[in-house]
Amino acid sequence: xxxxxxxxxxxxxxxxxxxxxxxxxxxxxxxxxxxxxxxxxxxxxxxxxxxxxxxxxxxxxxxxxxxxxxxxxxxxxxxxxxxxxxxxxxxxxxxxxxxxxxxxxxxxxxxxxxxxxxx
Amino acid sequence: xxxxxxxxxxxxxxxxxxxxxxxxxxxxxxxxxxxxxxxxxxxxxxxxxxxxxxxxxxxxxxxxxxxxxxxxxxxxxxxxxxxxxxxxxxxxxxxxxxxxxxxxxxxxxxxxxxxxxxx
Amino acid sequence: xxxxxxxxxxxxxxxxxxxxxxxxxxxxxxxxxxxxxxxxxxxxxxxxxxxxxxxxxxxxxxxxxxxxxxxxxxxxxxxxxxxxxxxxxxxxxxxxxxxxxxxxxxxxxxxxxxxxxxx
Amino acid sequence: xxxxxxxxxxxxxxxxxxxxxxxxxxxxxxxxxxxxxxxxxxxxxxxxxxxxxxxxxxxxxxxxxxxxxxxxxxxxxxxxxxxxxxxxxxxxxxxxxxxxxxxxxxxxxxxxxxxxxxx
Numbered sequence: 001x002x003x004x005x006x007x008x009x010x011x012x013x014x015x016x017x018x019x020x021x022x023x024x025x026x027x028x029x030x031x032x033x034x035x036x037x038x039x040x041x042x043x044x045x046x047x048x049x050x051x052x053x054x055x056x057x058x059x060x061x062x063x064x065x066x067x068x069x070x071x072x073x074x075x076x077x078x079x080x081x082x083x084x085x086x087x088x089x090x091x092x093x094x095x096x097x098x099x100x101x102x103x104x105x106x107x108x109x110x111x112x113x114x115x116x117x118x119x
Numbered sequence: 120x121x122x123x124x125x126x127x128x129x130x131x132x133x134x135x136x137x138x139x140x141x142x143x144x145x146x147x148x149x150x151x152x153x154x155x156x157x158x159x160x161x162x163x164x165x166x167x168x169x170x171x172x173x174x175x176x177x178x179x180x181x182x183x184x185x186x187x188x189x190x191x192x193x194x195x196x197x198x199x200x201x202x203x204x205x206x207x208x209x210x211x212x213x214x215x216x217x218x219x220x221x222x223x224x225x226x227x228x229x230x231x232x233x234x235x236x237x238x
Numbered sequence: 239x240x241x242x243x244x245x246x247x248x249x250x251x252x253x254x255x256x257x258x259x260x261x262x263x264x265x266x267x268x269x270x271x272x273x274x275x276x277x278x279x280x281x282x283x284x285x286x287x288x289x290x291x292x293x294x295x296x297x298x299x300x301x302x303x304x305x306x307x308x309x310x311x312x313x314x315x316x317x318x319x320x321x322x323x324x325x326x327x328x329x330x331x332x333x334x335x336x337x338x339x340x341x342x343x344x345x346x347x348x349x350x351x352x353x354x355x356x357x
Numbered sequence: 358x359x360x361x362x363x364x365x366x367x368x369x370x371x372x373x374x375x376x377x378x379x380x381x382x383x384x385x386x387x388x389x390x391x392x393x394x395x396x397x398x399x400x401x402x403x404x405x406x407x408x409x410x411x412x413x414x415x416x417x418x419x420x421x422x423x424x425x426x427x428x429x430x431x432x433x434x435x436x437x438x439x440x441x442x443x444x445x446x447x448x449x450x451x452x453x454x455x456x457x458x459x460x461x462x463x464x465x466x467x468x469x470x471x472x473x474x475x476x
Contacts, residue, residue: 005124005125006124006125006126006208007125007126007208010208010211010212010215013212013215014215017215017218017219020224020228021222021224021227021228021229022228022229023229023231025229026231028171028172028174028175029166029174029175029177029185030166030169030170030171030174031171031174033159033162033163033165033166033174034163036159036162036192037156037159037160037162037163040152040155040156040159040192041156043152043155043156043199044152044153044156046152047148047149047152050149051149052147052149052150053147054149055147055148055149055150055152056147056148056202058148058203063203063205066148066203066205067203067205067210068210068213068214068217070196070199070200070203070205070207070210071207071210071211071213071214072214073155073159073192073196074196074207074210074211075211075214075215077189077192077193077196078211080162080189081189083175084177084182084185084186084189086182086185086186086189088189088190088193089125089126089129091186091187091189091190091193092129092190092193092194092197093129093132094187094190095187095190095191095194096129096132096133096136096194098187099136100136103140105139105140108140109139109140109141110140110141110142110144112142112145
């Protein structure tokens with residue numbers, strides 16, 4: 001990966017952050033997956049009582065909180081991928097290719113059912 | 120953001136993917152947060168019965184599955200951030216700065232308690 | 239707890255189920271919490287692209303699936319509580335009393351903000 | 358369901374709690390599923406940096422917190438089931454019967470792989 005890339009820079013910065021605190025001992029993929037879903041839930045919590053429309057136009061103060069929840073998710077996602085030796089960008093591009101085959105635009109237009117429900 | 124950046128390229132590709140399928144109507148931040156946590160749970164499910172040690176050395180076939188779960192999380196994270204107008208990289212750098220203040224290396228070395236438990 | 243009680247009967251049945259399969263070794267509270275949230279996510283997945291209104295009137299077939307997701311959550315909740323020696327019914331009654339103090343009816347009527355946002 | 362049953366009593370108490378606060382308008386199954394998983398994540402958060410062994414012997418103060426997280430999960434589970442007209446006890450008994458068929462004791466003893474991995 002290009003070392004000037006933003007995600008690669010974050011990966012390095014987070015690895016140093018953990019190393020300086022001797023936290024690698026806690027950062028097993030199992031534990032990181034738990035931390036990641038706990039952060040995802042803090043995102044969910046912001047939206048649970050809102051209508052879908054309200055979730056589209058958050059008050060400024062709430063948006064600032066949500067922004068940092070998104071950051072937390074990205075941080076643990078990068079750490080998990082790093083510990084497993086996964087290149088997140090390459091994985092996402094692979095997955096998009098799979099989704100393009102699974103959900104051909106002309107077949108699923110305007111329809112959000114899950115893949116398994118098409119078969 | 121630099122348009123040659125990997126995350127920015129993914130953001131654009133995913134926006135086009137949704138537009139071609141007329142899926143933006145479903146992609147409210149509320150719904151995307153739900154999709155994101157559902158993907159995070161698929162990651163958790165891979166690790167739930169493993170020891171922390173086993174989670175560090177996944178069999179090749181399982182790692183390939185886990186890699187695509189990580190991709191799914193990144194995909195929904197990018198979509199959520201895009202819908203909310205959040206720059207993920209800037210947000211993550213801001214959050215790391217907050218964490219550096221909250222968890223000074225000399226104070227928390229080798230100790231994984233949560234911030235609230237230090238006070 | 240009254241041994242004729244439905245929840246106590248389930249607790250016993252699930253303890254026997256695990257014992258017969260020698261699964262207690264996997265059923266640490268840590269692992270059970272992961273299994274529980276993975277089941278909660280399968281519930282979320284059923285609702286993620288539905289409008290709130292659609293979620294109120296599920297087609298019969300989907301309701302049958304959702305019913306079994308709720309069962310899975312209850313099963314892991316009972317197992318977790320059992321392993322921790324927690325009486326779920328007593329805990330829920332204690333928590334409702336706390337909520338009655340935290341959310342006085344006359345103060346929060348028609349308002350779903352979280353407790354922390356009232357202060 | 359027997360009206361002296363503990364779960365049925367909780368169901369009624371929680372329905373009254375919501376009605377007195379005019380909260381039924383927020384309690385769609387979609388929103389309740391989000392609240393439920395957010396509570397499940399608070400449980401996960403307690404365990405994320407613990408070893409499996411540590412999760413088996415929680416300090417008294419932490420156990421008291423975990424007990425109330427379990428209560429929160431049960432509360433939202435009962436509300437969701439109530440809104441969908443699902444009898445949780447009957448559903449759990451049905452699911453256990455399915456699991457007995459899917460995981461015959463003699464076949465899966467001491468082995469925690471998921472059902473799909475046996476085939």
